[in-house]
Amino acid sequence: MTARFNRRSLMRGMLGGAAVCVGVPALDLFLDGNGQAFADGAKLPTRFGTYFWGLGLTHTPAGTRWVPTKTGLGFEITPELEPLAAVKDKVSVFSGFRAIGDGRPNIVHWSGHASILSGVAPAKTGSFDAPSFDTAVADAIGSGSRFKVLDVSPSGKPVSYSTRTGKGFATPETTPLALYTRIFGEGFQDPNSPDWKPDPNVMLRQSVLSAIADQRQALMADVGRADQVKLDQYFTSLREMENQLAIQLQKPEECEACVIPGKPEEPKRGAAIDVVNASNKAMARLLAMGLACNQTKVFNVVHTAGASETYIPGDSKIYHQYSHDEPTDAKLGYQPMTSKLAGLVMQGFGDFLAELDAIKEGDGTLLDHTLVLGFSDTGYAKIHSLENIPMILAGGANGRHKAGQHIASQGESVTRVSLTAQQLAGLPVGEFGTGAMKTAKPISEVMA
Secondary structure, three states, X not given: OOOOOOOOOEEEEEEOOEEEEEEOOOOHHHEOOOOOEEOOOOEOOOEEEEEEOOOOOOOOOOOOOOOOOOOEEOOOOOHHHHHHHHHHHHEEEEEOOEOOOOOOOOOOOOHHHHHHHHOOOOOOXXXXXXXXXXXXXXXXXXXXXXXXXXXXXXXXXXXXXXXOOOXXXXXXEOOHHHHHHHHHOOOOOOOOOOOOOXXXXXXXXXXXXXXXXXXXXXXXXXXOHHHHHHHHHHHHHHHHHHHHHHHHOOOOOOOOOOOOOOOOOOOOOOOEHXXXXXXXXXXXHHHHHHHHOOOEOEEEEEOOOOOOOOEOOOOOOOHHHHHHHOOOOOOOOOOHHHHHHHHHHHHHHHHHHHHHHOOEEOOEEOHHHXXXXXXXXXOOHHHOOOOOOOEEEEOOOOOOXXXXXXXXXXXXXXXXXXXXXXXXXXXXXXXXXXXXXXXXOOOHHHEO
16 A cells, blocks of 8 residues: 655645645654664765854853763753753763963964864964864765855854854854845755756856856966966855755755745844844754755854853843953852853753754754754953863764763863864864864764
C-alpha cells in the first residue's frame, strides 16, 4: 500500500482567498530506522555558528556568578548561567582560559575575541592578523547552501567579527525584517516545492558573470602588481557570487523541517536590553528556519559589541559604564548592576539556543545537529582582563559533542577551545593559533 505522504509532500490550503502550501516536518515515517538520516540515505547536516556578547560575565574572587564550582559532568547552574538551564545538558562551559598577547598590548574590547577567532593577538584595533576561523568552517561544510555564512547583529549596529582578510569584516543584517528579506526574499526557493524550475533571471546573471570572468586573464596581464591584488580580490568575490548563483540553478534538497515563516514587522530600534533581546529572539527564529531550510550552514551573531551600550529601560547608565564605574558591593562581593545586566545579556543567549532547540529534526532538534561557540571579549570588564574569558559550546554537533560539562583551566590559551569547536564542526584541522597560543591539543573531554 502506498503511503499518503512522503518527505516531498506539501500540505495545501487556502488563506484569505490565496493558495498556501506548507512543508511536512521531518516525521519518523521519512527517516531511517535510527532517525539520523533520511530514508534515501541523505545525512542530516551539521551546522556551526558563533555567538558573541560584550563585557564578559561578572567577576568575583570565587567566580560564583558564572563559573560553576563543580567540574566535569553535572555542574551546577550559577546565577548568570540560569538562562541556559533549559539546555544545560546540551552545553559545555569553559572557564579559566585566557588570551596570550606574546608581548603585544591588551587592546581593550578587541584582543580577546580577536584571539579566539583568529588565533593571533592583534597588533591594532579594528583588524585581525589572520582570518576568523568561521570562514574556514564555511568553506569546509557550507557547500550546497545558498549562503556560505549569514551574519546578524540584533543590537541594530552593523557589527561583525567575521573576516577572510583580517581587514574587512562581514556586513550583518541588523533587523528581523532585513534578515527575513535576505533569507526568504528574492532568490529563495522552497526546498519542498514540487514545482521547482530554474529562474531565467538567475541564468542570465550567471552567464553575464561568467562572461566577465572569462576576460579576467587578459585584464590581469595589462596591470601592475598592486592592481593585480585588487583585481584578484574582485574576481574572488565574483567567483563566490557565481557559485551562489549556480546553487540557485540546482533543485534544492528537500528539508522537511523547513516551514517558511511569516514576514516580521519592523521592530523598535534602540539599545535598551529588552529591545535588543526581542530583536535577538526574532532573528534567532528566522535564522533557525534558514538553517532548517538549508539556506546556510554557518552563521555569526553579535548580540552586543565589545563596549556594549545596552541599558536597562529607565536607567541613565549603559552597561559599559556600569562595568567600569560601579564599585564592588562589600557584602555581595560583586558589582550588582553589572551582574544584573550580564544576566539579561545571557538571557539573549538562552533565547537564541531555545529557538534552535524548538525545531524538531530527525532524531532530535536543530540544536542537536548544530554547534554554537558562545564567547565574549573579556573576563573582568572593569579592568579589561584577558583572563577567564567566558566560553561556551552548545549543541550536539550531530553526536560529536559530549555536552553537559564544565572544563576548568588554569590559564591555558583560548585557542584550545577554538580548535575544539573547529574539529567538532567538521573542519579537518590539526592545529590553530600562533606563538604562545598555537595549539594542536583540542579538549578531548568534550569530544565523542
